[in-house]
Amino acid sequence: MLITNRAVILLVATLASLAPKHLLAQEPLLPAFSKMTSLTDGWEPLEFPDIETHSRYELMLENGIQVVQANTSGGASGLITRLDVRPENSPILSWRWKVSNVFEKGNARTKPGDDYPARIYIAFEFEPDKAGFFERAKRKTVALLFGAELPGNALNYIWANTLPEGEFIPNPYTDKTMMIAVNSGNGKAGEWVSIERDIVADYRQAFGESPPPIRGIAIMSDSDNTGEEATAWYGDITLTRASPN
Template identity: 50%
Template sequence: MTMRKWRQGGVVLGVALWLAVCAQAEITQWLVGHFSVQPRQGELPSGWQPLEFEKIKEHTRYRHIVDEEGRAVIEAHSRGGSSGLVRKEEIDPVRWPVISWSWKVDRVLAEGDATKKSGDDYPARLYITFAYDGDQVGIWEKVKFNAIRLFYGEYPPVRALSYIWANKLVRGSMAANPYTDRVQMIAVESGAEHVGSWRRASRNIVEDYRRAFGQEPPVISGIAIMTDTDNTGSEATAWYGDIVLSDQ
């Protein structure tokens, strides 16, 4: 082999190694909610869609805006209504165990109460839903899940974690949703101390799922944000910044 070919081979190898290092560096984070991108008039960020409920007629209004501080965010305004924005995506929680985000609210809900159906409203929350896994349900629950699949054409989520901005729960505490214990809520923020200020949050999904359900998490089926006031008939506005998944 000539010296020239040796040099060419060295260059090719060097480029390949450089690309491999870059690729490795790029996959440590996943911007699943890229809300800081410049908004397009009347459009939602890529990959996100409305999440509405058949029995709730009044929906929360979501807008992709540039706020007064000059940052692009999702603004959610709810007046006695409920709906969300969701990104439906199959995600391996072992590969992406940590979720981080920022949010801000204009108030906490005076009549909100995480222990009662009548108080199950929050100015801001972030949901993580998990795909149906037959190993995580009993025989009668399997029958119910299969019936739902036959009727709707797909399985509903088997469980969910809901990270909330509460008004009464102790910060960091966990409580079952008053409608179903298949949704466990974690008070990432609580009370009015930080109302009007941007707050950053980071949670380990795998650890929270183990704590909530005593099992290993199945595949994530979606991530959603929601501002809802239908049960209390209240009004609230929230702002959501980027949502990032990472490997640590």
């Protein structure tokens, strides 16, 4: 079969529908975990047809603030919210997260090590005019097999296991996804860490050009490759315009 590896299945599952849900200048882009009454309030499960064991997500209170707790033990799944956001004025992605530990066998440079206690996945619109014949044919095959459309490039902000903080590398399954280590190692495990990223700047560094529209944002804690265990906590994720210079 043409579509076999986990990275492509991830892309398929990420955008099962391209229907826009939010616009940048109107309501808040991402449903706030702190205000949700259930995990289906603007987010939905991100599951993979070849992975039977799923990570577990639940709302819980941490110091009086509602967050999402993720537990992974040899499985993989996530939560996703779909978007249609044109990245003008350099939208800033901000969030806070915490992990119990990183994985001893984790390694962002290898397929067997491609697991993270916490990650945030940004999917961008596919640009057919920049794709070759094989890429376009692959996407038609996906539509026939799965009734879904693949997004284009993607950024993965990861709490890395050993990859140095600040490093950008291609995902071991596909160079369409770039991994960005925003935290690394166990040094801050058990602590809340706040992150802020300029998505346009990161996309340009990763792919050498300006990004197309953002089509989805997901959180995921996964350990299906390493078989290890970890717990992560995700606070609210926000997407706002950068302040004018």
